[in-house]
Each structure stands twice: as C-alpha cells, then as structure tokens.
Amino acid sequence: MRADVTNALTRSFFEEWARTGYAGLSLERVARTAGVGKAALYRRWPDKVSMASDLLSHVGLTMTDVEEHGSLEADLQAVLLAIRRVLRHPKVRRILTDLHGEIERTPALEMAIRPFQRARRERINGLINRAIKRREVSPLVDREMAADLIAAPLYWRIAVLGGRSDRAYIKRLALVTGAALRASAPS
Amino acid sequence: MRADVTNALTRSFFEEWARTGYAGLSLERVARTAGVGKAALYRRWPDKVSMASDLLSHVGLTMTDVEEHGSLEADLQAVLLAIRRVLRHPKVRRILTDLHGEIERTPALEMAIRPFQRARRERINGLINRAIKRREVSPLVDREMAADLIAAPLYWRIAVLGGRSDRAYIKRLALVTGAALRASAPS
DNA sequence: ATCGGTTGGAACGGTAGCGTTCCGCTGAGA
DNA sequence: TCTCAGCGGAACGCTACCGTTCCAACCGAT
Structure with missing residues (x-):
C-alpha cells in the first residue's frame, strides 16, 4: 500500500468529517476529494466506523x-x-462536538476515544496529586467531579457556545476553578 | 389541517431525531412512522430545517x-x-448533543434555540442577582463565566460522558460551584 | 345531501452513496 | 530489465431519500 495514498485518505476523511459531520460522511466523497479511487480506500478499511476508529486511534x-x-x-x-x-x-x-453526539448512536466510536479520555484524566489526576501534596486540596477530593469542574466550562464555552476565551478569561477561570477545588469536599 | 396528523408528525419527528440524529433524519421516514402520507407532511413544512425550527420554537x-x-x-x-x-x-x-454538533453546520437551528438559551441565561441571572443582594458574591461578577461554571459541569457529566449524578453529587456540586462563585472576581 | 378540503397511498424522475468488479497503467523492487 | 502489487477510473446493481403529482376515499360543515 502506498503511504501517500493512505495519508491523502486520512486527511480527506477528517476534513470531510468536519465539513459534513459523521452521519453525512461518505466514503465515496472521501476517496474523491483525496484524488484516489474508491478501491484504494476499500482495500484499507471495510467501512466507515472501522476507518474512523482506526484513524482516531x-x-x-x-x-x-x-x-x-x-x-x-x-x-x-x-x-x-x-x-x-x-x-x-x-x-x-467540529469533529469533537459531532463525535460526542454520534457516540450515543455508534458505541464503537467510544472505544476509539478511550485513549484520549484516559490521557486527559491522567493529566488532571497528576494536577490533583500535586495539589494534595502542596496541601491545597483535601486528599479525599472527588476526582471525577474535579475533572468535570476543570474541563467542562471551557469546553462548553468554546465548543458548544462558540464563544471567545482570551488569556485573561483563562486566568480568571483558573482562579475560580482553584477556589472550587480548594472547597471540594470528599465524595 | 387535522391536528391529530400534525401531532403524530411532531412526535415522530423528535423520535426519529433521537434515533438517527439530525443529519440522518429523513422526512419520508418521519411520515411513514407517523402513519401519514408524505403529502400531509410537505403540506405543513417545506423542508427539514423549517420543520425542526418550527417544532423547536x-x-x-x-x-x-x-x-x-x-x-x-x-x-x-x-x-x-x-x-x-x-x-x-x-x-x-440525544437531541441536545446532536443539536450542539449540528448547529455549526446549520445556523438556522441556532436561531430556533435562542429562546431556550435566553431562558437559561435569565434563570441564572436571577440567581446571581439574589446572591449579590445577599452579599454572597461580588456585584462585579462575570455573569457569562458564572453561567458557564454553573451549567457546564453537569451537562458535561450527564450528556457527554453519560455518567450518573445522584442527589448527593448534585448537592456537592452545588457547594463547590458556590465556592467558585464566591471567589469569582469581576471581569 | 352536497361540497370542498384533507387524507393515505402510490408512483414519478432525479440524486447520491454503498460495496464490488474489472480494466489498463505505473513504478518500485528483485 | 522484468514483474507484479497497487493504482485511477469507470461501471455495475442496489437501496434510500427528495420533492412533486395524482387519485379515490373520507369527513365535517353547510
């Protein structure tokens, strides 16, 4: 298999995903916009969900x-x-918000993004651990809730509402979130 | 126009939306599952986005x-x-997460959910105003950020992660969010 | 009883994607 | 230099949906 063909297909796949959403994503169009024959695509992946899972991973x-x-x-x-x-x-x-909606319908996609979720959770876990060592938060803090508190408001603002978030906003959000974590009781 | 036909179409529209997502939503199938001829549907709405906007409003x-x-x-x-x-x-x-992804592609839908966004914002504004009167939070609090802080974590947990949220969780989340708002600096 | 609008149902031509198959060409490695 | 897997391109039959049109049946109001 030629690597440049695989790359072109990969690029087109995500571009079309962002443009049309997962449900409207057509492998025929992916191949076309990649300047590649359909056969080259189907030789690599049997269907849409396999291609998405493989590429995401x-x-x-x-x-x-x-x-x-x-x-x-x-x-x-x-x-x-x-x-x-x-x-x-x-x-x-676009892909992320679309994906969050699609996962309910296509559980296979959930498996594919597990690594990302784990990476984010570990990142936040490390942050919490350091805060506990510094005696800034309780050792019994609810880590799940902490993760929700940290990531959700910014995701909501940027991805869902399409709002702005300049550096000053981030700084204030960090301060306020810090106050929330410091007040966080054990589960 | 017979009201029972309109009702059946409305019910089927949202049911199919939840099942297949907006992009995969077919008016032909909506009419079929409503037990109604296509003509009856197209006599009421010219296309999918009009029907969605009208029903949402x-x-x-x-x-x-x-x-x-x-x-x-x-x-x-x-x-x-x-x-x-x-x-x-x-x-x-399902409809909400799907909608949040679809809005990027179909701006007309954004107009349709404006009333909901406004209702939520006013609700939170009232809450903030009362807290200011009680001297619990600064009168200069950033209301946009406050709205993000209040709604986002729970939405994230329930709708995106598909997680649980029992009454105890809600209670703790309210306490922690309260701490965040009390610490919230002006914009 | 009559009338006029609405109904379910069927069919229309057109577009689009699926997944497969075949063909003749190309280019990299033996 | 030869060979052959991979290539693009085109076509296949199939399914689904779009938006429109027509019809006979129906039904509520006059």
Whole structure:
C-alpha cells in the first residue's frame, strides 16, 4: 500500500468529517476529494466506523506534559491553556462536538476515544496529586467531579457556545476553578 | 389541517431525531412512522430545517420558576436539579448533543434555540442577582463565566460522558460551584 | 345531501452513496 | 530489465431519500 495514498485518505476523511459531520460522511466523497479511487480506500478499511476508529486511534497522544508550575492555580491555567490550544482548531472543535453526539448512536466510536479520555484524566489526576501534596486540596477530593469542574466550562464555552476565551478569561477561570477545588469536599 | 396528523408528525419527528440524529433524519421516514402520507407532511413544512425550527420554537418554555431558596448554594442546587430533570430523558439528551454538533453546520437551528438559551441565561441571572443582594458574591461578577461554571459541569457529566449524578453529587456540586462563585472576581 | 378540503397511498424522475468488479497503467523492487 | 502489487477510473446493481403529482376515499360543515 502506498503511504501517500493512505495519508491523502486520512486527511480527506477528517476534513470531510468536519465539513459534513459523521452521519453525512461518505466514503465515496472521501476517496474523491483525496484524488484516489474508491478501491484504494476499500482495500484499507471495510467501512466507515472501522476507518474512523482506526484513524482516531492513530491520532497524536502528544499531550503528555508533566507541568509542575508551583501552585494549583498555575497548574490549572496550564491545563486550561492546553485545552484551549486543542479546541481552537475549528476542525477539531467540529469533529469533537459531532463525535460526542454520534457516540450515543455508534458505541464503537467510544472505544476509539478511550485513549484520549484516559490521557486527559491522567493529566488532571497528576494536577490533583500535586495539589494534595502542596496541601491545597483535601486528599479525599472527588476526582471525577474535579475533572468535570476543570474541563467542562471551557469546553462548553468554546465548543458548544462558540464563544471567545482570551488569556485573561483563562486566568480568571483558573482562579475560580482553584477556589472550587480548594472547597471540594470528599465524595 | 387535522391536528391529530400534525401531532403524530411532531412526535415522530423528535423520535426519529433521537434515533438517527439530525443529519440522518429523513422526512419520508418521519411520515411513514407517523402513519401519514408524505403529502400531509410537505403540506405543513417545506423542508427539514423549517420543520425542526418550527417544532423547536413550539416546545415548552415551562421552566420559569422564581426559586428563592434563601442561599446561593440552595438556589444553585435547585437550578442543577432542574437541569438534571431535563437531561435525564434519553431523547432530550440525544437531541441536545446532536443539536450542539449540528448547529455549526446549520445556523438556522441556532436561531430556533435562542429562546431556550435566553431562558437559561435569565434563570441564572436571577440567581446571581439574589446572591449579590445577599452579599454572597461580588456585584462585579462575570455573569457569562458564572453561567458557564454553573451549567457546564453537569451537562458535561450527564450528556457527554453519560455518567450518573445522584442527589448527593448534585448537592456537592452545588457547594463547590458556590465556592467558585464566591471567589469569582469581576471581569 | 352536497361540497370542498384533507387524507393515505402510490408512483414519478432525479440524486447520491454503498460495496464490488474489472480494466489498463505505473513504478518500485528483485 | 522484468514483474507484479497497487493504482485511477469507470461501471455495475442496489437501496434510500427528495420533492412533486395524482387519485379515490373520507369527513365535517353547510
């Protein structure tokens, strides 16, 4: 199999996904916009969900920073900025919101994004652990709720509402979220 | 136009929406599952987006409570419980996540849900105003950020992650969110 | 009893995607 | 230089949906 053909198909797949949504995604069109014959695509993947799962599982897991910044709020700000960096790309944003809706209908996709969810959870877990060591939050803090508190507001704002989030907003959000975590009781 | 036919079409429209997603929604199937001829549907609405907009704009706006509960945290808990009450219905959950993804592609749908967004914002604004009167939060609090902080974590947990949220969780979330709002600096 | 609008149902031509098959060409490795 | 897997392109039969049109049946109001 020629690697350049595979790459072109991969690129077109995500581009079309962002453009039409998963449900409206047509493999015929993916092949066409990739400048590739349908046979070349079907030789690699049997159907849409297999292609999506395979491609998603090969997407970069490059957000494994350690990021010790000295305080809970500084760590939070770093995590929020990292989230914003990802959500800034319009294609990522569209695919992500579409994916969250589609997963209810196509459970196979949920498996494919497990690695991402795990990466995010570990990242936040590390942040919490450092905060506990610094005695900034209770050792009994509810980690699930903490994860929701940290990631959800920014995701909601950027991806769902399509709103802005400048650096000052991120900074204030980090401070406020820090206050929430410091007040967080055990589960 | 017979009202029972319109009702059957409406019911089928939302049922199919929850089942297949907006993109996969076929008016032909809506008419079929409603036990109605296609002509009866097309006599009422010219196309899918018109039908969706019209039906959405007629959906209940029945969540206009005043809900003074004596404290910021009690008010928060009431709002969170109201949100949970809505997100509990699987069909609502599916349609909502699907809608959030679809809006990027079909701006007309955004117009249709404006009333809901406004209702939610006013509800939260009232909550904030009461908290300011009680001197629980700063009068200069960033209301947009407050709205994100209140609604997003629960939406994220229930609708996106598909997680549980028992009454104890809601209560703790209300306490923690309260701490965040009390610490919230002006914009 | 009559009348006029609405109904379910069937059919229309057209578009689009699916997944498969076949063909003649190309280009990289033996 | 030869060979052959992979290539694009085109076509296949099939299914689904679109939006329109027609019809005979129906039914409520006059």
